[in-house]
Ligand SMILES: [Fe+2]
């Protein structure tokens with residue numbers, strides 16, 4: 001349960017016990033400015049993903065993702081999760097990102113929750129926007 | 139290891155299974171006296187890590203191509219190198235690549251300039267080792283021309299703080315700060331003068347690094363003055379253009395000109411249609427190569443042997459652990475064709 005929900009419940013309990021009624025400012029309401037701001041947040045992470053795609057520090061041999069995946073092409077985010085025949089199981093995309101970090105880049109795995117992994121996955125998805133979901137497709 | 143002789147024998151077996159159109163066989167083997175072969179190696183992208191350490195993967199690709207070329211029997215008359223020896227144009231990278239290439243046991247190797255060889259010092263070191271950036275030569279009745287097609291305008295060339303910065307930008311295939319390639323006015327003039335002296339029935343083969351066609355601008359699968367260069371080639375009856383840069387199999391026919399790309403020894407590139415945010419003008423004629431398996435590092439890389447018969451090219455692709463492919467000029471249809479994949483594509487060839 002996230003902190004915000006906990007806090008809302010506490011507040012609600014407070015209001016009920018004190019019998020006070022105020023306007024429900026905690027209801028899930030947001031404006032166009034909020035939405036635009038959140039999309040800008042996303043785009044700033046996409047930009048970081050582009051930087052990661054040309055960042056040799058992900059590996060040890062100077063090779064970068066963009067050398068083989070211009071504009072993130074040939075990464076097929078719409079097909080995940082899918083059976084990766086060489087790994088012998090159904091995997092998520094970050095596992096293939098790590099595979100490419102370990103092999104062509106001769107680097108070390110990123111944690112799936114590493115902000116750089118999030119940035120890489122965001123950039124890949126952004127360059128593929130508009131393509132319909134096809135999980136499992138090879 | 140497959141030798142050239144074995145390979146021809148295998149082609150014969152294919153014929154027995156009646157897969158190949160007979161016209162093609164006649165084309166390739168009719169007047170053997172006119173035939174000759176040359177090998178084509180391209181896009182090795184030798185990349186320095188530090189000191190005498192280089193990226194192993196790219197080294198292996200070039201070493202393999204050199205070794206396989208040396209095993210060809212009969213030997214190719216010469217080797218063409220299609221450009222991008224280096225990744226960042228460094229002296230150390232060019233030296234290391236040329237050292238591997240010096241293992242070629244062939245009479246001669248001719249070089250084409252790639253943008254990765256050029257943009258650090260505008261080709262100065264390359265030229266000091268390999269000679270002029272554009273030139274022509276004759277071999278067994280065919281006129282060969284080599285162009286430097288990766289030039290851009292002077293404004294772009296001179297706007298950078300350093301050669302390193304300029305090379306770094308041009309090395310990013312998808313870097314939006316790049317600039318479209320061209321042959322340029324000076325070289326077009328030279329080309330027109332060079333061809334003036336050549337009989338228009340003489341078969342002509344032009345080597346460039348970029349495609350001399352407009353295919354996909356985003357990744358510089360593009361030559362800005364392609365139409366003007368094509369117009370200079372127009373008076374010739376038999377014209378072929380061979381180019382590197384694209385790291386994938388492409389072929390096309392525009393009027394009298396056949397186009398063939400060659401593979402990289404370093405790594406393959408996605409086909410432009412896999413980037414859905416930008417339109418492309420890729421040739422409809424091309425049957426795509428197989429999708430690369432990332433778990434086999436040499437997959438979708440390779441090199442090629444070219445049979446020249448009366449100036450027409452048949453390109454045999456040597457693809458590690460993949461079936462060989464042959465793209466040959468089909469005289470009846472008047473364009474290059476992959477004789478095996480002409481009518482069917484496999485699931486592995488579906489790029490999306
Ligand atoms: Fe290249």
Ligand SMILES: [Fe+2]
Pocket residue numbers: 222252253254347382383384
């Ligand atoms: Fe290139």
